[in-house]
Amino acid sequence: MPIIKKHTGLTGEPLRSVPGKFSLSLRNRIALYYTIATAVLLALVFILVFFTVERVVFNHFDEELDREVSEILEKQSHGRSDVWNFDLSDDDSHSDEGGDHHHERGDDENRDEDDEEFVQLVSQTGKVIARSANLAGDTLAFQSGGQQKRFRSSTAGRLYVRQVQVPLADSKGKIEGYLLAAVPVRDAVTILGDLKQVLLLSYPAIILTLFILTRVIAGRSIRPVEEVIASAEKITRENLERRIPLPRNQDKLYRLSATINALLERLQDAFQREKQFTSDASHELKTPLASLKGTLEVLVRKPREREHYEERIRFCLKELDRMSRLIEQLLVLARYESNGIKAHMESVDPGCHISEAIGRMHPHALQKNIPINFTGLESCMISADPAMLDMIFENILSNAIKYSPSGSTVSVTLSNSTGSVLCSIVDNGIGIPEEKLSRVFERFYRVDESRNSGTGGFGLGLAIVKNLADLQQIAVSVKSRKNQGTSVELRFPKT
Template sequence: MNGLSRLPLRARLTVWYTLVLGLILLAFSAFVYARVRAGLLAQVDAALTLAANQALLGVAEGDGRLTFAESGRNPQALRRLSDDFVIFLLSPSGTVLDTLSSDDQLPQFPPQPSGSATLFAEGDAWRVYSQVITIAGREGRLLAAQELDPVNTTLLSLEGQLLLGLPLALLLAGLGGYYLAGRALRPIVHITRTAQAITAGNLDRRIAHDGPADEVGRLAQTVDGMLDRLEAAFARERRFTADAAHELRTPLTALKGRLGVTLSRPRPVTDYRATLIEMEEQVDRLIRLTNDLLFIARLEQAEFRPRLEDVEVTSLFGSLLDQLRLLAAARSVALVEELPPGLYLRGDIDLLIRLFLNLLDNAIKYTPPEGQVTVRGEKDDRYVTIAIHNTRSSIPAEHLPHLFERFYRVADDRTRGEGSGGAGLGLAIAWEIARAHGGALTVQSDPQQGTTFRALLPSGS
């Protein structure tokens, strides 16, 4: 078996096909041989029974014992029987009383019960039929025998044909199986070659299987789907790398520029102090960006385990909205809370604060003046849904599927300047926090209705 496992799949399939077919043909050959042999013996037994019944017509009582009488009813039939069969007339003790045969050398058979049996006499196989007879009040036994040479000759011929035909059939089946296995595995070879030709820089190739939707077709479709996901993942990673480099380069460039200007000539102490303050702001921005990246990486890799507890929603949002009222007032945005009492979440309080602060800050930031941000909550059997809706603001539909990706920002947002747009990690962090709690974060946006973020989170007690 170890040697077989090292063969190519095509050869292994052919070997297994051939072995299974060989076992089937062997069983079928044995069945045919047994049925032919049984049929031939049944014919011999029928002939022996008929011969015994015809010979019985010539049995008579003479000189105090049973004998084949020449004056029987059908002497011609007895003569024909003597040419084809050996007929014995026995006493109840097994003594031969008379015989009917054209052969001078008669075989010797031991006493036999009634019925048919195969016996061997002097190396030859005979089929023997025995029956008890009673003539004129005298009992005896009639034995009809026929040599099995014709039957054995027929069986030997059949054995030769089977032994010759079986290897030939297996050879043809092996060749046909090898060809069919090659055709069946041809799409697999194509899949292998396509997969080998794909590299990180060449992810646009696809198998594009045009055959039936069988196991191989489903495999090809699965591989194409996997390649689609890989290409999308590589595209996200490339975009993430470019965006991360851009976000890191901006404060580093500002730091480098301020250092260069400051060092270009001697300056008053106040200028140095102002430069250090600006540099501290850029360093803080780098620290926040780095911390956000590390935090989201830990969430994605499931290294951060939330400390779960029951959190009362009304008190949580009461404190959060109090922190944001000054920001909302500065932008002329109204904050509305529509939360039912007795609503509890099951989660990590620190992570939940970060999740909802990101959503609320994002909603306030992108709500036009005189707009409104509304927080609503509802509960079902297992989950609590917190909806944060802002009016008079919408997101183009083509951007909605990408809002929760790292560093993704709507194109208009990238042009707003350094102070307003952020790094594009807030929604990605919020999405990962919801996922870490076994929940989900979704978004809907409509030019007439505004934008709504919904956080689906486990319900508390």
């Protein structure tokens, strides 16, 4: 049965690893990868060391053989035939049978240790013409067809030797035979064999030791990561204010911890905003529903005059209109949050849309005796979504009228700016304290917390304005001073 490791996430639900799949821990993976890489590198180093030592050793013997051959050829060139004790003819008296006159000692163990050089003369066809006495009944290996000096490792009987094969030519350059010289390399072969054995035996021991040490070092290195994981696993929706302790060294782990803490800050802020949003939306819907229920309950208790019924029904319709507007605004925000709303950009004249919005808001302004003055460009074109543009102007004008005293003025100005068109909507209302300006685009945020929805709206108008403006790359800003009025500026990119 597969083992399932459980962790707790932000929602309190356990996080499960994928069942049925074997996976190495991070510590073991680091140790394994490092060990594999080191094993390959170490193998190459060992191979390089062995062949370098072997080459150096055999180069030493080759130099010795070169000197020996040079001495032999030099003596021969001076006519000292006693050195050879043979000539280059195919006389049978000096053929291989002549070797029977030497002391036959077949066992390598009985050979004189001072006899360090072996010499052999062969014909062009490879027939042994003569050989040194210390070869006894053995011969040096011959390779036919060679035109150049050849060095090779071979055997003479059971003795390992390093030999050279030198072609012998007459005055016309015709090869008449070959001179073979060799030296025993028993000690060198033994040393090389011991070196190979040491390398082969030490290799797995080094790799195993390296894996264990790397695993220990990796474990100590990722211990801070495990501490970060342990701290993160303890953070749930109920304790989002907790943070991961920052390491002392400002390294990658420090950046990781700081990044996670910043993410937790954003999550906490999002949870708080969603919690506040749900609470405010519930409250805003609950209030008109309670009013409707209370009014209808009163109406059904006993018969009343027609005028009373009409008055209460108009009140219910007003509350239903308020609920409808709230739901519509909530749907706009929800669609924006889920990327379900897209801007259909067109080339439009903002002056026309401002005039139409002023016309639609005129009845509300008339109730408070607030004139809306519009001045600016007669004709200019911008790129925007017409429906979204209407909603933006209506929300800003609605706020301007709502928070302005009766008899005041709302001014709308449209002007050219550097590379853009600027629209300013200015009122003479209650204004916004400077310390609260940064929050006016938040959902359900009201500058005056004591203001109820009947007089101060839902706190969604500027949030919708900001979201719709962002979709169309329209820069929106608010300037205000308490009890001196508010100015909302919209900067449209020109087409």
